[in-house]
Amino acid sequence: MKLITDFKSDWHELLKSVMTYKWDMDTSGLDKDIPVHYFNAQQRRIPARPRQISIADIFACPPEHQAGWNSLQQKITQGQDLSPHLSKFIDDVGKTDLMLSDWGVYHLHLGTKLKGRYTNRTGPLLFARVTGDSFYAISVYTHDDWTDAEIVEAIHRNWPESIACWALQGMQPVEKLTSEQRKALREKRYNSFVQVKDGTTYAPVGGGYMFSGHSIFAITEMDKEHDFLECLERLIPDLMPKLLPELEKRGYSDASDIRVSLVLTDLAYFAHFTEYGIATELQKRHPGPWRDVVSKNAQDLR
Structure with a gap:
């Protein structure tokens, strides 16, 4: 079993969506x-x-x-x-x-x-x-x-x-x-x-x-959240024995790679098994300076 995760990129896309759709900023040239x-x-x-x-x-x-x-x-x-x-x-x-x-x-x-x-x-x-x-x-x-x-x-x-x-x-x-x-x-x-x-x-x-010219605050907040997301990714292998039966019911076979994406709601961080339509909670949302991030409705995770 190979788990494919990139929570940092998932988070970046969420932030980018806030800038684009909530703040009406042109992010077309923003790639890093x-x-x-x-x-x-x-x-x-x-x-x-x-x-x-x-x-x-x-x-x-x-x-x-x-x-x-x-x-x-x-x-x-x-x-x-x-x-x-x-x-x-x-x-x-x-x-x-x-x-x-x-x-x-x-x-x-x-x-x-x-x-x-x-x-x-x-x-x-x-x-x-x-x-x-x-x-x-x-x-x-x-x-x-x-x-x-x-x-x-x-x-x-x-x-x-x-x-x-x-x-x-x-x-x-x-x-x-x-x-x-x-x-x-x-x-x-x-x-x-x-x-x-x-x-x-x-x-x-x-x-x-x-x-x-960017604030030191911006750099430090990015670094802290990156470290936190890496910790969340490391939690996933230990969760797999419990999740495997449900994944198999939904078509998973041992030879398949599994893509796991980060999803945020107002309440928690979730690992979303994209191809199989299930999610598991990783961590309650902690107060943070980027709380305006667009959250998906929990209904989307079912």
């Missing part, structure tokens, strides 16, 4: 590192769910954009989709967001009218840190403020507990970087620390980025 592109695209989106808004002490919104800010606040608290306010580049599979990967800060447009799938673009942009339940509104900035250290300073001063895990103990940079120096480092894809006024030093709050 699919999880990296998936996690990069997923990190740049804000899942729709109600959040509590906290406003920084430096927050200021230009009067001409107050209506846009009022509308956005309502959407945030009601848990509406904020994608229309994000960059149009979230639909481009090759684009990255260096400020997000560096500092964990999103930028949102304050337009009030939809033009296609997006609100009208605004020069001033709202910078915000977003977590599962909270929306931390820092202030409204211009397109030239991507590397202004006051952004991290404001997060530290107003919500230090939200970034405490990134604070470095007993380590400080030799000198503080200027905005221009930080911009030059980002353009070359070099990660850097930020020291705020009270001396606290932070590693990249957004997790940092690779030379490709």
Whole structure:
């Protein structure tokens, strides 16, 4: 008996289907590192769910954009989709967001009218840190403020507990970087620390980025899931004695290779014996950052 499995490829196809059919991204040229592109695209989106808004002490919104800010606040608290306010580049599979990967800060447009799938673009942009339940509104900035250290300073001063895990103990940079120096480092894809006024030093709050521009988060999540899928594949040979009688009823003979594919539902990982129409549960679904993966209905596994 020869078992043919490639759970990694099966998983890649699931991720690709999310990018194509749920996020409407052009994945036609995507043939490798699919999880990296998936996690990069997923990190740049804000899942729709109600959040509590906290406003920084430096927050200021230009009067001409107050209506846009009022509308956005309502959407945030009601848990509406904020994608229309994000960059149009979230639909481009090759684009990255260096400020997000560096500092964990999103930028949102304050337009009030939809033009296609997006609100009208605004020069001033709202910078915000977003977590599962909270929306931390820092202030409204211009397109030239991507590397202004006051952004991290404001997060530290107003919500230090939200970034405490990134604070470095007993380590400080030799000198503080200027905005221009930080911009030059980002353009070359070099990660850097930020020291705020009270001396606290932070590693990249957004997790940092690779030379490709993709977030380190995307790389590590891909590696972790690949390791997990390899473990699942190794479970299958031990399950075969129990499954063999049912496979034989459905036409299996000892000389046949058996193709086993990965199938995900909302509840579990399944090994699906493709040619014989049966499946067995391998592992309950664990919470993960790619939970938006398209799941097949359990009916499909019977």
